[in-house]
Amino acid sequence: MSEMRLGAQLYTCRDFCKTIDDIAETLRKVKDIGYQAVQVSGFGPVDYREVAKLLDDAGVICASTHINWDDCLNDIDAVIETHKAWKCPHPAIGGLSNEYHSEDGLKKFLDELPPIAEKLAAEGMDFSYHNHDHEFVRIGEKTWLEELYEKASPEHLKAEIDTYWITAGGGDPAAWIRKLAGREPLLHLKDMAIVLEEGMPPQRFAEIGEGNLNWPAIIDAAGDSGVEWCLIEQDQCYGRDPFESLAISYRNLSAMGLK
Numbered sequence: 001m002s003e004m005r006l007g008a009q010l011y012t013c014r015d016f017c018k019t020i021d022d023i024a025e026t027l028r029k030v031k032d033i034g035y036q037a038v039q040v041s042g043f044g045p046v047d048y049r050e051v052a053k054l055l056d057d058a059g060v061i062c063a064s065t066h067i068n069w070d071d072c073l074n075d076i077d078a079v080i081e082t083h084k085a086w087k088c089p090h091p092a093i094g095g096l097s098n099e100y101h102s103e104d105g106l107k108k109f110l111d112e113l114p115p116i117a118e119k120l121a122a123e124g125m126d127f128s129y130h131n132h133d134h135e136f137v138r139i140g141e142k143t144w145l146e147e148l149y150e151k152a153s154p155e156h157l158k159a160e161i162d163t164y165w166i167t168a169g170g171g172d173p174a175a176w177i178r179k180l181a182g183r184e185p186l187l188h189l190k191d192m193a194i195v196l197e198e199g200m201p202p203q204r205f206a207e208i209g210e211g212n213l214n215w216p217a218i219i220d221a222a223g224d225s226g227v228e229w230c231l232i233e234q235d236q237c238y239g240r241d242p243f244e245s246l247a248i249s250y251r252n253l254s255a256m257g258l259k
Contacts, residue, residue, distance in 0.1 A: 004222060006250065006258055007037035007063045009188065009233035011094075013242040014042030020050050027058040033247045034254070039186075039231045040086065041066035041094065052085040063229045064090040064160075064186050066130065069097075069109075072116045080123050090185050090229070091120065092128035092160050103139045103147075110151055117156035128158040128186050136169030145169075154183040162233075163218055164190030164205060174217040181225035189218075189230050189249070205234050207245050209252030219256060230258060 008030040010017055016026045023046065030038060038060055043051070055062055065088055071079055072093070083091050100109050117127045135145035142150075149159065159180040163173040165188075177187065191211030193204045209215060222230060232253070237245045 004187075004227050004230050004258060005037060005063075006035060006253060007039055007061070007229050007231045008033070008035040008246050009039040009041060009066075009231045010043070011039075011041040011066065012232070012234045012237070012246055016242070017042055018044035020046050020054070023051060024054050024058070027054055027060050029243050030246060031058055031060055033243070034250050034259070035060075035232075035246070037061035037063040037229065039064040039066065039092075039229075039233075040088075048082040048085055055086060062086040062088040064088065064092055064128070064231065066092055066094040069093050073112060076116055076119050080120065080125070083125060084123065089125050090128060090158075091125055092130055092158075092186060094130045095132055101134055101137065101144065106139070106144060106147055106151075109148075113152060113156050121155070126158050126185060127156070128160040128184075130160040130186075130188065131162050131169075132165045133169035136171065143169075149180060149183075157183075158186070159184040160186040160188060160231075162188035162190060163213055164188075164192050164235075167192055167213060168203065174214065174221040177218065177221040177225050177227070184225060185228045187222050187227045187230050189232050189253070190234060191215075191249075204238065205236050207234065207252065208232060208249035209256070210248065215256060219258065 013026055016022050040062055099105050120127050131145055136143045139147050161176050161184060166173045166176050189208055191206040191208050191213050193206035193211035194202045195204045196202055232249045234245045
């Protein structure tokens with residue numbers, strides 16, 4: 001079983017990452033919770049060099065990012081420069097625009113991917129794709145997500161499986177983690193709870209261990225499959241302070257043996 005470490009996906013607290021001062025305070029708070037690393041996402045229009053200094057000052061690792069695919073296509077040199085400043089080896093995209101969510105769109109992405117991935121690899125970086133549930137649309141006998149990982153070279157594309165969205169799409173997170181063993185440096189940990197409230201969908205994001213996902217199976221699969229970073233994200237906290245949500249998830253995962 002590989003050694004995995006925990007990081008905080010800062011999209012969870014995106015409302016507190018709009019200015020440099022906000023980001024400095026956010027990094028302090030997640031470090032105080034116990035997180036040693038973050039995934040940068042949801043930041044306001046701030047200078048990447050100032051962010052690099054804040055990361056160094058806080059003693060926090062930038063394990064990964066979520067960037068836009070258009071930025072990769074339009075200015076990959078700037079993407080590389082930013083990630084080098086942040087000492088970040090694992091850039092990722094949080095998804096693709098609607099034009100890619102079809103058989104033709106998949107082919108378009110697969111055609112665009114190799115030169116981007118090769119430029120990143122030349123700088124010591126890999127490139128990961130983060131799924132939602134819409135990738136479970138079927139293309140013939142298989143889902144879009146299955147087709148993506150079967151057709152993309154593991155050298156060009158790594159996986160950032162999201163446990164909540166795999167479940168929402170009808171998949172088994174532990175099975176998907178094992179399916180992609182060896183090509184997933186990153187894993188998004190999110191729980192799913194069912195809450196009965198009139199006028200609201202029952203399916204909710206939840207702190208890790210507070211919902212219904214099978215965490216022993218997920219953690220075992222991740223450890224067996226070479227995952228380096230387990231990144232905790234909660235898209236919505238439903239009125240709870242997002243830092244409290246990150247702290248609850250951290251405490252529960254620590255009790256499961258992760259740090």
